Amino acid sequence: MLSEGFVNLDKPAGWTSHDCVAKLRRLLRERRIGHGGTLDPAVTGVLPIAVGRATRLLPYLPSGKTYVGTIRLGLQTSTDDLSGDRLAEADTSHLPLTAIEAVLPQFLGQIQQQPPQVSAVQVQGQRLYQLARQGKAPVDLPWRTVEIQVIRILGWRPGAQAELDLEVQCGAGTYIRSLARDLGAALGVGGTLAELRRTASSGFEISTSTPLTDLLDGAPVPLLALDSPLQYLAVVRLAEEASDRWRQGQAIPITITDLPAVEGSPARVYCPQNRFLGIGTITAGLCKPKVVLAAI
Structure with missing residues (x-):
């Protein structure tokens, strides 16, 4: 099982969003846990949870x-x-x-x-x-x-x-x-x-969410990949040498695939092995590092 990523949690009534984060911190023994979009205690449903380095990606989740x-x-x-x-x-x-x-x-x-x-x-x-x-x-x-x-x-x-x-x-x-x-x-x-x-939040749907009650009963925590909720973003694929320079903080000339990019917008960045490297910003034909997840 992945040691970091996102959890599509179905929050029950009577729990605060912070309560859910605290419970998952204990279950996963991981301090770096946050949530996307606070739910009032009486409200149930989708509560996106970020674990480990996924917390750095919370600002890039879709807003709907x-x-x-x-x-x-x-x-x-x-x-x-x-x-x-x-x-x-x-x-x-x-x-x-x-x-x-x-x-x-x-x-x-x-x-x-x-x-x-x-x-x-x-x-x-x-x-x-x-x-x-x-x-x-x-x-x-x-x-x-x-x-x-x-x-x-x-x-x-x-x-x-x-x-x-x-x-x-x-x-x-x-x-x-x-x-x-x-x-x-x-x-x-x-x-x-x-x-x-x-029923939906930040790219997550209630149909695929995991009830918190299941986790309290001992079910394993299903962690989704770091890039799983970011599929709406454009994709930048870099060659191996360019990937290393990008991870060192350099802006790299880009070739974009999958989704069209908008000037100044964020994009998902991958190396030739399709490894997710992080988030870059597209400016003047260059991809500038914004969130670097993968170390050299």
Whole structure:
């Protein structure tokens, strides 16, 4: 089994992302472990885990994420999910699905979004959840630009507190709790997130993820190759002598295969034996070393 690489972990409810990292550190006896894309404790699903030198590749993982969740309308909470205090309630018996379909387009594309009052966002050097524990959560939070590519309605249950099932494809930094809150506000009834599962993140899919519970029961940790989530990047293949010079920090004239490259973009770099050497940046026909993984 590989001693380093990526783990496509299926996080259970009740665990923080840091809890999962700490558990894998003990299981693998490896300190260099990190994760890509924090999940709230109540949220389940795909949590990419990097082990060993893979931690250096976390900034290069693709940013797209997909969630499947349930929004409860007619309820506002302090955390924008069911874990918070109830702030207001409204009857949604009058609300038709057509009203929701009419307002959903305003949440597509690049939009401005405020994070939940209790979240991992930093304000003045402290996480919002830390401020909330101290009773100091700010009232006015900074707006952030996020992108939502797709919102698809999966289910609709009308009633006094109607529930809406959605699939959301979005970019990094998007809070589905904020979407639930803002959708409820747009409908004039309030909304909060009732349930959420991440089905895809940073190139990993839920269909091939490994439940943390399996690892706790003694199953081996399935480590994926260092370049496994980077298949969207262009490829640079270097000759043997050029590979040695690249690993020493020199920029090398390139021949690109597989995927087209964009000026200034990162690329996967390989030697003639198809060994993954690391990440380079393509500039003016040269491949400059950015992350060198393989020693000479």
